[in-house]
Amino acid sequence: PARQKLTLDDYERGILEGNRMILSRAITLIESNAPKHFDPAQELVQRVLPHTGGAIRVGITGVPGVGKSTFIEALGCTLCEAGHKVAVLAVDPSSSVSGGSILGDKTRMEYLTREPRAFIRPSPSSGTLGGVTRKSRETLLLCEAAGYDVILVETVGVGQSETTVRSMVDFFMVLVLTGAGDDLQGIKKGIIELADAIVVNKADGDNRRKALVTRADYEQILHYLRPATEGWTTGAYTCSAITKEGIEDVWNVVLRFKEKMGRSGYFRTRRSRQAMEWMDTMVKEYLHHRVAQDQAISAKRSEIQRLVESGETPPTMAAKMIIEVMERELFCR
Ligand code: GDP
Numbered sequence: 001p002a003r004q005k006l007t008l009d010d011y012e013r014g015i016l017e018g019n020r021m022i023l024s025r026a027i028t029l030i031e032s033n034a035p036k037h038f039d040p041a042q043e044l045v046q047r048v049l050p051h052t053g054g055a056i057r058v059g060i061t062g063v064p065g066v067g068k069s070t071f072i073e074a075l076g077c078t079l080c081e082a083g084h085k086v087a088v089l090a091v092d093p094s095s096s097v098s099g100g101s102i103l104g105d106k107t108r109m110e111y112l113t114r115e116p117r118a119f120i121r122p123s124p125s126s127g128t129l130g131g132v133t134r135k136s137r138e139t140l141l142l143c144e145a146a147g148y149d150v151i152l153v154e155t156v157g158v159g160q161s162e163t164t165v166r167s168m169v170d171f172f173m174v175l176v177l178t179g180a181g182d183d184l185q186g187i188k189k190g191i192i193e194l195a196d197a198i199v200v201n202k203a204d205g206d207n208r209r210k211a212l213v214t215r216a217d218y219e220q221i222l223h224y225l226r227p228a229t230e231g232w233t234t235g236a237y238t239c240s241a242i243t244k245e246g247i248e249d250v251w252n253v254v255l256r257f258k259e260k261m262g263r264s265g266y267f268r269t270r271r272s273r274q275a276m277e278w279m280d281t282m283v284k285e286y287l288h289h290r291v292a293q294d295q296a297i298s299a300k301r302s303e304i305q306r307l308v309e310s311g312e313t314p315p316t317m318a319a320k321m322i323i324e325v326m327e328r329e330l331f332c333r
Contacts, residue, residue, distance in 0.1 A: 015145050027139050051145040059162075080117040085117045092125075296329050
């Protein structure tokens with residue numbers, strides 16, 4: 001059947017009723033790059049905003065092959081069985097560069113995909129990290145409004161996307177593999193510093209003993225690092241996403257975190273800081289959007305670009321010329 005056009009009221013009602021089809025379509029609206037979708041998408045986010053904030057937001061990262069999707073499937077199914085509604089989102093800016101997604105292949109999480117209490121959404125595949133970030137954050141809010149009380153945000157441990165995901169979640173978890181000594185040096189210290197928990201996955205079979213050694217090694221390293229969250233001691237844990245051993249223990253760490261940081265007030269502090277960061281990002285995004293849409297600016301830009309290419313105008317001067325056009329066009333100066 002042809003897709004019926006939905007009004008904002010339809011979207012709003014559908015989301016608040018937890019209608020997955022409408023939620024999906026609303027996310028598609030948010031992810032759209034068509035200029036005409038921008039304002040309605042923003043209005044929709046604004047409308048559902050009072051119904052957001054109720055979920056625990058957990059970021060999960062790790063190199064390809066560490067077991068992220070297996071882990072998320074195991075954790076997600078466990079949580080659904082316990083009565084939670086779980087949304088799984090992915091942030092994968094690489095897809096916009098490579099054209100293929102590291103995260104988003106369809107065969108992953110086959111059980112969780114069939115779980116009616118779970119909602120899985122692959123990474124938006126367009127544009128810059130900034131664009132992907134905005135879309136993911138807004139998607140997260142829509143999922144909360146639709147009643148998902150656990151949001152798992154997955155990202156690959158390459159590039160900048162960990163910082164991005166850290167900036168939208170309450171709790172950030174880094175999955176690692178066994179391997180002591182030299183291997184540990186290979187893990188970027190910067191990522192460990194963002195973590196509220198280090199989880200050594202694949203702690204099963206012959207690997208189990210090694211995993212315990214690795215865990216102890218990470219505990220050592222963590223001892224010397226400043227914790228990612230004020231008042232929280234980042235610990236290292238082991239689990240097996242395949243046998244599910246340790247999965248519940250890891251979740252209990254998240255719950256302890258929520259309880260403790262809720263009491264100290266840091267939970268709220270972090271969220272309001274994140275909201276401020278987001279606002280700043282949005283100002284940049286908005287300007288970017290406006291500039292990209294403006295014909296006079298792009299015409300002038302192409303013209304000036306040639307002057308810079310030919311060496312007639314230095315870049316700084318060229319920038320000033322373009323900014324003057326922007327001020328005239330956007331701010332009527
Ligand atoms: P991702 O790239 O981080 O999403 O990793 P996957 O979840 O796709 O897992 C990569 C491979 O590791 C797959 O073959 C999994 O079956 C395997 N794997 C994942 N978790 C475990 C685990 O806990 N134990 C063992 N033995 N294998 C695992």
